[in-house]
Every structure is written in C-alpha cells, then in structure tokens.
Amino acid sequence: MTPSRTTREDPGVDGTGVLETRLTGLTREEFARDVWARTALLTRRAGDFADLFSAGAVDELIARRGLRTPFLRVARNGATLPDSAFTGPAGVGATIADQLDDTALWREFADGATLVLQALHRTWEPVAAFCAGLSTELGHPVQANAYVTPPQSRGFDDHYDVHDVFVLQIEGTKRWSVHRPVHPDPLRDQPWTDRRAAVAEAAEGEPYLDTVLEPGDVLYLPRGWLHAARAQGEVSVHLTLGVHTWTRYxxxxxxxxxxxxxxxxxxxxxxxxxxxxxxxxxxxxxxxxxxxxxxxxxxxAPLFHRARRAQGRPAPLGPLAQLAAVDRLGPGTSVRLRPALAPRLEGGRLTTRVGWLDFPDDELPSVARLLDGVARPAGELGVPLVARLLRAGVLVPGEQGPPL
Incomplete structure (x- = not known):
C-alpha cells in the first residue's frame, strides 16, 4: 500500500459538499480523478458523526419503532440467521407476526451476533437526509445500513460488494482487512458467492490495507474490493453507505x-x-x-432517466402540512420544489419521481424557476400553478428547511 495515495489525515472542512467536508477531505474533482472506482481510501478523523447515528439510535429503532424484516437481519460467524430467530407477534391491536423481538435480539447479540439495521435511508431521518445529499453530489443512488457488532466478534466472512461503500465508524473500534478485487467492477448480478474459492484464496494473501477504524474514521471501498471486519474490545457501531453505481453496461x-x-x-x-x-x-x-x-x-436517455428515477425516493411529504399549505395558499405563501424529485423539464412536460405534468407555454418560465429548489412566494409564480403543484406533491411549503 502507498499511504500517501490511500490515506488522508485531518481533512479540511472548507468545502461545500459532504464528500469533502464529512467523508474524504478531497474536493469532488480530486476524488473523481484519484479515487472514485479506482482504489480504497482511508480518511482518519473525518469528523463527528453523532448527528447521524449513535448507540441510542440503535436502541430506539429496535425497541420502540416496531420495525419488521427486512429492516433488520442478524449474522453470526459468517452466516445469516433465519428471521424466525428474532421476530414475533406484535401483540394486541396489531395483526403483525414478524415484528422485531427485542428480547430475542438481545440474547442473540449477547451471544456474539451482529445486528444489521438495513435501509436506514428509509427509517432514520438524519441518515436519510445525508444519503440524499451524497446521492445528489455523486449522481448515483445511495442507501445506508448500520452494523452493530459485539466485542471480538465478526458478522461476515471475507467478501466483496457489488456497490461502492463508505464506512463511517460511529462508536467503538473495528479492525478491517482489505484485499484487491478478484473480479474488478462486478455487476449487480455477479455476487461474491459466485467466486467463493477465489475470494477465500485472495483473503489468505497480504492485505492491501489492515487497519483499525476509530470513531470519526471513514473508509471508501470501490465495488469488488474484498473486506472483512472484526470488532475489538468494545461494541462497534458503523454506518455503511452503499453507492449503487450506474455502469456503462x-x-x-x-x-x-x-x-x-x-x-x-x-x-x-x-x-x-x-x-x-x-x-x-x-x-x-x-x-x-x-x-x-x-x-x-x-x-x-428516456429509459436511463426512468430507471434512475425509480432507484430513489423523493423527500418525505407530510399530508397534514401539505393540506394546510393548500388551504392557506395566497400570493405571499412560500413554496419550493420538493427535494430529491429528480425533475426533468423537456418541452412542456415536467417528469419527476411522483409522475409527470404538462404545462402551457406561459407557465413554463415559472416551472423552470422552481427547479433550482429556492423558496419563492406563490404570487411570483402564479397562485393557480402553485396550487396545482402542491396538490401533485411537486411543491412543498417553503419553511420546511433548505433543499437536500
């Protein structure tokens, strides 16, 4: 390994995107030129991720949110446990037979199992907002899982992923062993299980990177890079941001x-x-x-954009706040484009993740102005147009915060 190429210490925080300010310390241009899809990158002390996730968030999600599978899976010694080992009925008033059983999960965890909270970009708002911002920067869909591993335990054997990952160490420490790919740039239907023997053989060789991640460290791995991780002397919590890269294939x-x-x-x-x-x-x-x-x-292009829209979801929409905005609508009402809509205005048609709308020529300048995500008064755009877009779920009240 060449440390000067793969490691960045104490990244600066004067950039504008999360890629630079929170993950790598590299500008988007530097990351694209030297790292993206090419090599592993370890960034020490990238920052404090307590605002994104924590041990308290783990307990909240497991014990109080009524999660069901597949929002959680459990692994021990390289094998995934059946759902029946940690789920059960929800009790009176809920005809759900497969909610997480916090007692069963505690027993599995105490016995050395790793808990994997899946799709946190759907269940934990700070992570969802972060993933949406990173996805916008990268131009590729981003999802998030959390891995919670008891001391001296390992959840999965050496393997590779078919998507790029950013590993954010949240709490505790974890030792990572990283090896070069045996099958560079695998497609989504080319999992590591198709190459078990080659993966096992490569994992016995000299690692490209053997290091312990501490809270605040970030590790980037392109798809195909082999890795395995083991918690050290305390519980380890880390986030894995999976970047589902679009390919030429x-x-x-x-x-x-x-x-x-x-x-x-x-x-x-x-x-x-x-x-x-x-x-x-x-x-x-x-x-x-x-x-x-x-x-x-x-x-x-139409198929590409349709597939890209389908791989993401728009920002959450509160039906009561939306109805209140419609009822109170007037020239001074502040509105903005709903974040993460992936909008495209072609001719007189606006296509988004919530459908498409056609507009007459006289409304197109106002629609085009909305696409920058800046909040504007309804009177500047036309109250009838704003009413239509609020009802369609394309616009949201402007006071909901900055766009992602």
Missing part, C-alpha cells in the same frame, strides 16, 4: 432496449422465418444490419 442495456423498440416497427424484422428453418445462419446478416442501424438511431 447498464447504459448498454438501455440502448439495446431502445433499439429493440425501434425494430418492432420494422416490417422486415417482424417477418416470419422461412418454413423449415433449422437455424439462424441464413437470417443473421439482415438482422445484424437492421440491429446496427437501430442502435445508431435509438435514444436510451
């Missing part, structure tokens, strides 16, 4: 789908193969020619 899939949609309108390609055909050889030249032409003409 995904873009190729969208291009192929778009090309096939073009070929559906080609009479020659819809034609029946000759009677008695026993193979494709006599037809491939025509198919290749028409397919190549379709690929040249096809536009994968």
């Amino acid at each position: 995904a873009l190729a899939e969208h291009l192929a789908q778009a090309a096939l949609a073009v070929l559906r309108e080609d009479p020659a390609l819809r034609g029946t193969l000759p009677l008695g055909v026993d193979g494709p050889d006599g037809e491939l030249d025509l198919v290749r020619e028409r397919l190549a032409a379709a690929v040249t003409r096809a536009d994968p």
Whole structure:
C-alpha cells in the first residue's frame, strides 16, 4: 500500500459538499480523478458523526419503532440467521407476526451476533437526509445500513460488494482487512458467492490495507474490493453507505432496449422465418444490419432517466402540512420544489419521481424557476400553478428547511 495515495489525515472542512467536508477531505474533482472506482481510501478523523447515528439510535429503532424484516437481519460467524430467530407477534391491536423481538435480539447479540439495521435511508431521518445529499453530489443512488457488532466478534466472512461503500465508524473500534478485487467492477448480478474459492484464496494473501477504524474514521471501498471486519474490545457501531453505481453496461442495456423498440416497427424484422428453418445462419446478416442501424438511431436517455428515477425516493411529504399549505395558499405563501424529485423539464412536460405534468407555454418560465429548489412566494409564480403543484406533491411549503 502507498499511504500517501490511500490515506488522508485531518481533512479540511472548507468545502461545500459532504464528500469533502464529512467523508474524504478531497474536493469532488480530486476524488473523481484519484479515487472514485479506482482504489480504497482511508480518511482518519473525518469528523463527528453523532448527528447521524449513535448507540441510542440503535436502541430506539429496535425497541420502540416496531420495525419488521427486512429492516433488520442478524449474522453470526459468517452466516445469516433465519428471521424466525428474532421476530414475533406484535401483540394486541396489531395483526403483525414478524415484528422485531427485542428480547430475542438481545440474547442473540449477547451471544456474539451482529445486528444489521438495513435501509436506514428509509427509517432514520438524519441518515436519510445525508444519503440524499451524497446521492445528489455523486449522481448515483445511495442507501445506508448500520452494523452493530459485539466485542471480538465478526458478522461476515471475507467478501466483496457489488456497490461502492463508505464506512463511517460511529462508536467503538473495528479492525478491517482489505484485499484487491478478484473480479474488478462486478455487476449487480455477479455476487461474491459466485467466486467463493477465489475470494477465500485472495483473503489468505497480504492485505492491501489492515487497519483499525476509530470513531470519526471513514473508509471508501470501490465495488469488488474484498473486506472483512472484526470488532475489538468494545461494541462497534458503523454506518455503511452503499453507492449503487450506474455502469456503462447498464447504459448498454438501455440502448439495446431502445433499439429493440425501434425494430418492432420494422416490417422486415417482424417477418416470419422461412418454413423449415433449422437455424439462424441464413437470417443473421439482415438482422445484424437492421440491429446496427437501430442502435445508431435509438435514444436510451428516456429509459436511463426512468430507471434512475425509480432507484430513489423523493423527500418525505407530510399530508397534514401539505393540506394546510393548500388551504392557506395566497400570493405571499412560500413554496419550493420538493427535494430529491429528480425533475426533468423537456418541452412542456415536467417528469419527476411522483409522475409527470404538462404545462402551457406561459407557465413554463415559472416551472423552470422552481427547479433550482429556492423558496419563492406563490404570487411570483402564479397562485393557480402553485396550487396545482402542491396538490401533485411537486411543491412543498417553503419553511420546511433548505433543499437536500
């Protein structure tokens, strides 16, 4: 390992994005040029993450939020326990048979099991806001899990993920062993279990990085990098932010789908193969020619943007606050674009994660102004337009805080 390339000590906090100010100490440009999808990066003392998550948050989620699977899984010695080992009925008034059983979880944890709180970007607001901000910076979807490991325990064997990760050590310490990939840049349908033997062999070799993460440290691993971690002399709590990176292969899939949609309108390609055909050889030249032409003409952008919208969710919407905003609406009412909508205005159509709306030409300048997320009075935009967008869940009251 080359420390000067993989380690940053005491990052500065004068940048504007969370990537620089809270995770790496690198500007977005530096991270993109030297680290992103290339190499592991350890950042010591990146900051205090107590505002994002804590041991108290773990207890709150498990004991008081009525979580169900799959919002939690439990692992011991490299194996995941069945849900029945830590779930049970919810009691009187709730016909739910698989809520978390805090007593069963305590017993498993005391016996050395790791608790994995999954999808915290859906269940814990500070983490949700952080993930939304990071996703906007990176241009790729971000999700979050928390790993809670008792002293001297390990939840999972050496493995790789099919997404990039940022590991944020919250409490306690954990020793990480990191090895180079055996299968660089795995796709989402190429899990480490397909290469168990190669992973096990590589894990026996000299690690690329062998270090103990302390509270405030951050470790970035591109997809495919092997890793295993063990808690030290106290309970370890860390957040893993999973970055589900878009790939050129995904873009190729969208291009192929778009090309096939073009070929559906080609009479020659819809034609029946000759009677008695026993193979494709006599037809491939025509198919290749028409397919190549379709690929040249096809536009994968709509499919790409649709898939991207589907991989994220808009910021939470409170129905009572929204109704109050509609009822009190007047020229002085402050409104703004709902965060994390992934809006696109093309022609007269606005497409977002909550659907699409068409607008007449005279309303388009006001709609375009809304896309910067800045709060504005309804009178500046047009009260009827604002009323429509509030009812559609595209706008929210402006006093709800800054956009993510």
